[in-house]
Amino acid sequence: MLRDGERSAVSSLAKTLRYLVLRNQAMFGFTFLMTESGPGRRGSYAKGVAKREEILTRALDVIAREGYRGASVKELADAVGLSQAGLLHYFDSKEQLFTEILRKRDELDSVGQGLGGDLQQGLIAARTGEPLDIRSGYLDIIRHNADVPGLVHLFARLSVDAADPEHPAHQFFVTRGESLRGFFAEAVAAKQAAGEITDRVDSETIARLFQAVADGMQLQWMLEPDVDMAATVGALFELLAPGKQ
Numbered sequence: 001m002l003r004d005g006e007r008s009a010v011s012s013l014a015k016t017l018r019y020l021v022l023r024n025q026a027m028f029g030f031t032f033l034m035t036e037s038g039p040g041r042r043g044s045y046a047k048g049v050a051k052r053e054e055i056l057t058r059a060l061d062v063i064a065r066e067g068y069r070g071a072s073v074k075e076l077a078d079a080v081g082l083s084q085a086g087l088l089h090y091f092d093s094k095e096q097l098f099t100e101i102l103r104k105r106d107e108l109d110s111v112g113q114g115l116g117g118d119l120q121q122g123l124i125a126a127r128t129g130e131p132l133d134i135r136s137g138y139l140d141i142i143r144h145n146a147d148v149p150g151l152v153h154l155f156a157r158l159s160v161d162a163a164d165p166e167h168p169a170h171q172f173f174v175t176r177g178e179s180l181r182g183f184f185a186e187a188v189a190a191k192q193a194a195g196e197i198t199d200r201v202d203s204e205t206i207a208r209l210f211q212a213v214a215d216g217m218q219l220q221w222m223l224e225p226d227v228d229m230a231a232t233v234g235a236l237f238e239l240l241a242p243g244k245q
Contacts, residue, residue, distance in 0.1 A: 052090045055080050055097075056104040060151070063101065068153035073097070092168070098158055099169040105151055106176065134187040135237050142214060142230040149225075152218050159215075181207040197240050206240065 058079045063071040073094055077087040091097040145152050162169035185207035191197040197206070213236055217229040 048090070051080075053104075055082075055087065055090060056101055059097070059101045060105055060108070063150040063154055064148045065150070067150040068157060071150065071154070095158075095161070095168045098154060099172050102151075102155060102158065102169075103172060134184070134191065135234070138184075138210065138214075139230045139234055142217075142233050145218065146221070146229060149222075153222060156218060156222065177211065181211060184210060195242060197237075198242050201240070210236065 055076070059071070059076050062076055062079050066075065073084050073087060076097070077084045080087070088094070088097070091100065158169050159173055161167050162173045164170065181204070185203040188197055188206050189203040192199045192203060201209075210233070213233055214229075217227070217232050221227045221229050
């Protein structure tokens, strides 16, 4: 029979393993083949993954509609017909739930008009000699953000909390920032080579400047909703045009 301390350790290990499976499935687009042999077990696992995806999709709708403050665990649980405990069965904590909601938003944005997808497609186009319009893609996502204030509030709040290395969202924000800056820097370098963006500043610095301006404009917009985020970010493109001093 396990003692209390041993039971606690086993429970903690089980939660950690479940989190790693779900995190890697979300980050890399695949699921681990568990040591489940029967079709019933595989079917149960598939249903769990499907339910988790339903929760994230519904949560995006609730937050966009009700705002970050209105998106309590109870509100999100009600939206998918679960109890609060049932909802958190799929996530280790409220913080992890909100982190995965943001990851899902990025995934959907990249499939549609979002920055990640636009830049990746643009880089492919650049290598084949086709035109690369990073300005249009970047400003599209800025405009889109203005239509979902609840998600902007969630992103801003969680990004501050995630400055703590122990926060569940810390690695998500670090990895996300590095990835987007990398895509953007490569796209900017292609524009610099074509003479469409000044080369007086290196592409990596330009990528970080755009990230800082976009994040900062979201904060200003939350305080002053009439601010035109896209126009302000667009002005930075103008300042970086060749010949501008």
